[in-house]
Amino acid sequence: MSKETLAWLNANVLIGFTDQREHAWHYRAALQGNEPNHYPGAIPIDDVKRRLFSWVPISSPLFVSGSAPGTFDEIPGRQAIRRSDTGHVMGIFTDSYEPHQYDVWLLDTIGRLLDADLSIGSAGLLRDGAVAWVSVEVPETIKTPEGVSFRPHLFGATSFDGSLATTFKRAVTNIVCDNTMAAGLAEHGQQIKIKHSRHSMLRLDEARDALNIVYEIADDFAAEVRRLCEITVTDKQWAGFLDAHAELPEQPGRSRSMAERKRETLAQLWNHDMRVAPWRGTAYGVVQAVNTYVHHEQTVRGAERAERNMLRAVTGGVEELDLATLTTLDKVLGGLALAA
Structure with a gap:
C-alpha cells in the first residue's frame, strides 16, 4: 500500500500549466472536491500558502x-x-534543530523570481506534511530540433522529519513521459543545501542568489540532448549496454528472473514505446530508456512512486541516475558518451 493515498495527492499536491502538460497521473475528478488541484496556467503563490502552507x-x-x-x-x-x-x-x-518554515524558506525565497517569465509550476506536501516542495518553471514548454519537449524548472524542497536539508536544485521535466531529468545529463548540476541549524538563516541570501540559475537550464539541457542524439548506438552496442547495466547471473533464481524482467522491459521501451523509441539508436535514447524505466516501471518498495520520484529529483538521485547510465554507456562505446 502506498504511503500517499490518491485522496492525499489530490488534496495536497498542486499541478500547474496543465494546458502545456495535461493532468498528472494521480488526478481523479471525484477526489477534487470544490477546488481542483490542477491549474491550466501558473499556480498563484497565495493558493500555495492557503492550501498547503497555512500551518507552522x-x-x-x-x-x-x-x-x-x-x-x-x-x-x-x-x-x-x-x-x-x-x-x-x-x-x-x-534542541539545536531549527525547522525551516515552508512559507519563508520556499515561497518567500522563490517568490523573488516570480515575474512575467517565471511562475510556480507545482507544489506539494508528502509524508503527512513532513516534506514539501515548490517548483519554479518557465511558462512555455520548449521543444528541441530532435523532438524532445521539456520544461526547465528549479526545485525548492525541505522537510520536518530529517529526511532533507533545505535544497534548491535545477532540473527539467520531460513532457513525453513526465520524467524528471538532470539539466546536465552527463555532469553534476548546480544545487545548494542548507542544514536545519540555528545559524542557517545566514545562508538564505545565498539560496536566493542560487535560484537565478533557472535561466541557464534550457540552454544546457538542449545542448546536451543535441550532443547525445548525435552519438549512434547500434543494436550490438545496445545489447552490450544491457549486459553491463542489467547483468544476468549465471545461476537460475530470483536474481536472474529480476534481471531478465528488467532487460525485457528496457527492450520494450527501446523498440516500441513512444516515450523512448523515437530516439532509438542514439545515446539520448539509452538515457531516456533507463530514466523512464526507473520513473514508471521499476518496482517501488516502501514508498509511493510520486514521493520517490520527487525526492530523487531534489536529493540528487535523478542526476546520479542519468550520469550512471552515461558512464556505463561510455564504457560500451569506448569513451564517446561522456562530454570531453
Whole structure:
C-alpha cells in the first residue's frame, strides 16, 4: 500500500500549466472536491500558502514516564516538531534543530523570481506534511530540433522529519513521459543545501542568489540532448549496454528472473514505446530508456512512486541516475558518451 493515498495527492499536491502538460497521473475528478488541484496556467503563490502552507511547525518538549505512577519527566535537549493544525508529530530532534518554515524558506525565497517569465509550476506536501516542495518553471514548454519537449524548472524542497536539508536544485521535466531529468545529463548540476541549524538563516541570501540559475537550464539541457542524439548506438552496442547495466547471473533464481524482467522491459521501451523509441539508436535514447524505466516501471518498495520520484529529483538521485547510465554507456562505446 502506498504511503500517499490518491485522496492525499489530490488534496495536497498542486499541478500547474496543465494546458502545456495535461493532468498528472494521480488526478481523479471525484477526489477534487470544490477546488481542483490542477491549474491550466501558473499556480498563484497565495493558493500555495492557503492550501498547503497555512500551518507552522511547533517545537514541543518530550517526556517519558516518571518513576512515580502518573508522573512524567522531560527529556533534556530533545524536541518534537508538530503541525500546528493537526498536532501530528513529524520528527524528533536535538534542541539545536531549527525547522525551516515552508512559507519563508520556499515561497518567500522563490517568490523573488516570480515575474512575467517565471511562475510556480507545482507544489506539494508528502509524508503527512513532513516534506514539501515548490517548483519554479518557465511558462512555455520548449521543444528541441530532435523532438524532445521539456520544461526547465528549479526545485525548492525541505522537510520536518530529517529526511532533507533545505535544497534548491535545477532540473527539467520531460513532457513525453513526465520524467524528471538532470539539466546536465552527463555532469553534476548546480544545487545548494542548507542544514536545519540555528545559524542557517545566514545562508538564505545565498539560496536566493542560487535560484537565478533557472535561466541557464534550457540552454544546457538542449545542448546536451543535441550532443547525445548525435552519438549512434547500434543494436550490438545496445545489447552490450544491457549486459553491463542489467547483468544476468549465471545461476537460475530470483536474481536472474529480476534481471531478465528488467532487460525485457528496457527492450520494450527501446523498440516500441513512444516515450523512448523515437530516439532509438542514439545515446539520448539509452538515457531516456533507463530514466523512464526507473520513473514508471521499476518496482517501488516502501514508498509511493510520486514521493520517490520527487525526492530523487531534489536529493540528487535523478542526476546520479542519468550520469550512471552515461558512464556505463561510455564504457560500451569506448569513451564517446561522456562530454570531453
